[in-house]
Amino acid sequence: MTEIATRDEQQTVATTNNNLPDVQPTAGTTALVAWAQEANLAYDMATKLAATSFVPQSLRGKPGDIAAAILAGSELGLKPMATLKSIDVIQGTPALRAHAMRGIVQAKGHQIELVESRPDYCQMRGRRKGEEKWQTVEWDTARATLLGLLNKAEWKKQPKTMLVARATGELCRLIASDALHGMPYVSEELSDTITVGGHDFTTKAPLTVAAITAPSPAPEPIPDAPVIDVQADADDTTDALWDNTPAGASSDWPAVTQPGGEA
Numbered sequence: 001m002t003e004i005a006t007r008d009e010q011q012t013v014a015t016t017n018n019n020l021p022d023v024q025p026t027a028g029t030t031a032l033v034a035w036a037q038e039a040n041l042a043y044d045m046a047t048k049l050a051a052t053s054f055v056p057q058s059l060r061g062k063p064g065d066i067a068a069a070i071l072a073g074s075e076l077g078l079k080p081m082a083t084l085k086s087i088d089v090i091q092g093t094p095a096l097r098a099h100a101m102r103g104i105v106q107a108k109g110h111q112i113e114l115v116e117s118r119p120d121y122c123q124m125r126g127r128r129k130g131e132e133k134w135q136t137v138e139w140d141t142a143r144a145t146l147l148g149l150l151n152k153a154e155w156k157k158q159p160k161t162m163l164v165a166r167a168t169g170e171l172c173r174l175i176a177s178d179a180l181h182g183m184p185y186v187s188e189e190l191s192d193t194i195t196v197g198g199h200d201f202t203t204k205a206p207l208t209v210a211a212i213t214a215p216s217p218a219p220e221p222i223p224d225a226p227v228i229d230v231q232a233d234a235d236d237t238t239d240a241l242w243d244n245t246p247a248g249a250s251s252d253w254p255a256v257t258q259p260g261g262e263a
Helices: 003-019 027-049 063-075 080-084 098-107 141-146 153-157 159-179 187-193 209-213 232-243
Strands: 087-090 093-096 111-118 121-127 135-140
Touching: 027 063, 027 080, 063 080, 063 087, 063 093, 087 187, 093 098, 093 187, 098 111, 098 159, 111 159, 121 159, 135 141, 135 159, 141 159, 153 159, 159 187
Parallel strands: none
Antiparallel strands: 087 093, 111 121, 121 135
């Protein structure tokens, strides 16, 4: 090949390359790669935790579901071990426990107050951070009767607690739905409404009124060997619900492809 021909070929290649778009990684792509890496780390963590007593019965032995819960909790500002004590998966739908939803909303600077609580009536109020106007939510047995709730086991046992849980969920959605990131229901609401094969999945309320309305503790760093204040009532709630739930689909976690083609 002559020198002139070689020079012409190099110019052709250079011209062709100049016509190609200059592809740069976007912020969305970078965020997706970071999320994929976080998902792999969450799954590794979930695999190690899956058989431990720190994991609720509904998630035990299901690393895929545990990893998903950890990722969802991360978006809500919860650390992994706190997530496992704050999120229930009821018939495939994740839901926050009432105390956890309240804590998340308060952590964003919004205010929630229990005004009055009786076995037949509950009033709560709240307001967004920086606003002066309070929003008020009321729940009473007449309202619960219209929804067919009073014939359920836990409404008969703990009507006061269930009214507070219902008011908590409604108020948090009203003043701070943006803080909940697609997880707008408290576990108590879903357990009130789930029915499968004619069986009504009612369950013991995971908390007392005092626990739901107690001041949220300051977040603590997770040590190498976490020490968790296990809420026995909350664990019993999840156990009772899932002991009666038909076997679901496989919870195998899908492989996440890393840049370069390796799973």
